[in-house]
Amino acid sequence: VEMAMIAPFLIMLLLGTVEFSYKFAQYNEIRHSAREGARFAAVSNPALNGGSAVDNAAVITNACNALNLPSFGTVTITTTRTGANIGDTATITISAAVGSLSNAPYITGFLPSTLANTATFRLEQTATWAAGTGTCP
DSSP states (O other): OHHHHHHHHHHHHHHHHHHHHHHHHHHHHHHHHHHHHHHHHHHOOGGGGTTSOOOHHHHHHHHHHTOOOTTEEEEEEEEEESOSSTTOEEEEEEEEEEOOSSOOHHHHTTSOSEEEEEEEEEOSSOOOOOOEEEEOO
């Protein structure tokens, strides 16, 4: 009888731990993607882009390629910069709708359904890309 009374709480604790860990892994993927996009945009060297000028689409594609988890919904990437010269700062912000493993309303109600991360960086090359917004395919 005691096990029947305690089991629902233990199951919710277990599912909550698994769900939190899954969200944390998704957050780390978004953070990694923002950093990879920022690194690519900071260098923005045409030699890294097959000899052609780096544009905003190339920065967004590079950030999208860094996402490894398949459970993302809509991923929005926004790039901004203060200038195009070496030493100016720029930011890349990634916002993504994230999924759930259990879809248990008592657990997922406490966790966010959208995760975001921003990476600010210093331009190492003269930027050839313009600020803008895009989504991952």
